[in-house]
Amino acid sequence: STQHLIDPALIAAENDKLQPAMTSDYAHLGEQLARRGIDIEAVRARVAGFGVAIPSWGVGTGGTRFARFPGQGEPRHVFDKLADCGVIQQLGRATPTVSLHIPWDTCNDWSELRQTATAWGLGFDAINSNTFSDQKGQAHSYKFGSLSHTDAATRAQAVEHNLACIAIGEKLGSKALTVWVGDGSNFPGQQHFRRAFDRYLDSARQIYAALPGDWRMMLEHKICEPAFYSTVIQDWGSSFLAAQTLGPKAQCLVDLGHHAPNVNIELIVARLIAAGKLAGFHFNDSKYGDDDLDAGSVSPYRLFLVFNELVAAAHEGVAFDPAYMLDQSHNVTDPIESLITSAVQVQRSHAQALLVDRTALDAAQEANDAMTATHLLKAAFQTDVTPLLQRVRADAGGAIDPVATYRASGWRQKCAAERPAVAGGTGGIV
Ligand code: LRH
Ligand code: MN
Ligand code: MN
Numbered sequence: 001s002t003q004h005l006i007d008p009a010l011i012a013a014e015n016d017k018l019q020p021a022m023t024s025d026y027a028h029l030g031e032q033l034a035r036r037g038i039d040i041e042a043v044r045a046r047v048a049g050f051g052v053a054i055p056s057w058g059v060g061t062g063g064t065r066f067a068r069f070p071g072q073g074e075p076r077h078v079f080d081k082l083a084d085c086g087v088i089q090q091l092g093r094a095t096p097t098v099s100l101h102i103p104w105d106t107c108n109d110w111s112e113l114r115q116t117a118t119a120w121g122l123g124f125d126a127i128n129s130n131t132f133s134d135q136k137g138q139a140h141s142y143k144f145g146s147l148s149h150t151d152a153a154t155r156a157q158a159v160e161h162n163l164a165c166i167a168i169g170e171k172l173g174s175k176a177l178t179v180w181v182g183d184g185s186n187f188p189g190q191q192h193f194r195r196a197f198d199r200y201l202d203s204a205r206q207i208y209a210a211l212p213g214d215w216r217m218m219l220e221h222k223i224c225e226p227a228f229y230s231t232v233i234q235d236w237g238s239s240f241l242a243a244q245t246l247g248p249k250a251q252c253l254v255d256l257g258h259h260a261p262n263v264n265i266e267l268i269v270a271r272l273i274a275a276g277k278l279a280g281f282h283f284n285d286s287k288y289g290d291d292d293l294d295a296g297s298v299s300p301y302r303l304f305l306v307f308n309e310l311v312a313a314a315h316e317g318v319a320f321d322p323a324y325m326l327d328q329s330h331n332v333t334d335p336i337e338s339l340i341t342s343a344v345q346v347q348r349s350h351a352q353a354l355l356v357d358r359t360a361l362d363a364a365q366e367a368n369d370a371m372t373a374t375h376l377l378k379a380a381f382q383t384d385v386t387p388l389l390q391r392v393r394a395d396a397g398g399a400i401d402p403v404a405t406y407r408a409s410g411w412r413q414k415c416a417a418e419r420p421a422v423a424g425g426t427g428g429i430v
Contacts, residue, residue, distance in 0.1 A: 184230050
C-alpha cells in the first residue's frame with residue numbers, strides 16, 4: 001500500500017478550491033477539440049499513461065564549476081532523495097520512476113530502498129554509471145579517460161564499475177544502464193581519435209556482454225565538456241556507430257543539452273527512430289550549451305517538435321519504446337518545484353503533439369503545402385492543454401496546482417528542520 005508523504009486531505013482541500021474552474025475549462029477544451037474532430041477522453045487516456053523519470057541528482061541544488069548555493073533541507077542521502085521524488089510524484093503524477101546515479105547514490109541495503117520506493121509509489125528507470133570523476137580510494141584515475149583510457153587497468157576498472165551498476169540495477173528492477181563518459185581531449189594532437197574510439201568499443205563490448213537479457217545499454221553522446229577539444233562519443237553519429245557495433249541491446253540516448261547550438265534535434269530523433277536505435281531522452285533546456293535548465297523553459301516549441309516525431313512514429317505503427325528521463329541542474333529554484341514543473345512541460349508537449357491532425361499533415365506534406373503543414377503543427381502547439389493536464393493529475397490523486405499545493409504543504413520547511421543545513425562552496429558538479 002502507498003504511504004503518503006503529503007497529507008491527502010491537504011491535496012483534496014487545495015483541489016476543492018480549483019475544481020469548479022478546472023471542470024468548466026476542461027469542458028470548454030473538450031468542445032474546442034471536438035470541433036477539430038478530436039476526442040478529449042482519448043487524449044486524456046494517452047496522457048495519463050505517460051511518465052518521465054526523475055534524476056536522483058536533480059533533487060539537490062546543482063551548481064556550476066564556479067559555485068554551489070545549497071537551499072534549505074537538501075537531501076542527505078538516497079532515502080531523502082527518494083522521499084523528494086515521492087513528493088514530486090504524489091503531487092504531479094507524471095513521474096512514476098527514479099533514475100539513480102552510481103556512486104552519487106550509495107546504499108547499504110538496495111532491497112530496502114526498493115521497498116521504500118514501492119511504498120512511495122515509485123519504481124526505478126535506467127541506472128547511470130559514473131566514470132567521469134574519481135571516487136575515494138579508487139586505484140586508477142579517470143583524469144585522462146575511462147572506457148577509452150590508454151591504460152588497460154584503468155579501462156578494466158571503468159568496465160568493472162559499470163558491471164557493479166548493472167548488479168545494483170537488477171536489485172532495483174531497472175532495465176537499462178546509461179553510459180556517458182567524459183572521455184576526450186583538450187588539445188589537438190592529444191588523442192589518437194580512431195584508437196580512442198576502438199578502446200571505447202572494446203570496453204563497451206565487455207559491458208554489453210554482461211547485460212541481462214531484457215536490459216538495454218543507453219549510450220549518451222555529448223559534444224563537449226569536460227573535454228573541450230574532442231570527445232570520444234561526441235555526437236549521434238559516433239553514438240550510432242558504437243550502438244550498431246555493439247548489437248541490438250545498445251541504443252542512443254539523446255540529452256537535449258548535448259548538441260551544438262541550433263542543431264535540429266527532432267531530426268536526429270527521427271533518424272534514430274528509423275534506425276531502431278532511439279534509447280530515450282534526458283530532457284532539459286538550454287540557450288548556450290549543456291545548461292541543464294528546466295525542460296521547456298526556454299524553447300517549448302523545440303520540445304513539442306521532438307514529441308511530434310515520437311507521436312508521428314507511434315501513429316504510423318513504428319515499434320519503439322524510448323525511456324523518458326529528466327536531467328537538469330537547479331541552481332536558483334527549489335529543485336522539487338523545478339522537477340514538478342518540468343515534468344508537466346514534458347507531459348504538455350506530449351499532449352500537444354497528440355493534437356496534430358496527422359491525416360491533414362500527411363496530405364499537406366504530399367501536396368508540398370508548406371504553409372498548411374506548419375499551421376497544423378502550430379494549431380496543436382498553441383492549444384492550451386492545461387485543463388487536460390489538471391484533470392489527469394486530479395483523477396490520479398495528485399494536485400490540480402502541484403506547485404501551489406507543494407508550497408502549502410510546508411514540505412521544504414519540514415525538511416529544513418530535519419535535514420541539517422549544508423555549506424555552499426566552490427563548484428565541481430557536472
Ligand atoms: C553529462 C550528463 C550525463 C550525466 C549527468 C549528470 O553532462 O548529462 O547524463 O550522467 O549529466
Ligand atoms: Mn544527461
Ligand atoms: Mn549533460
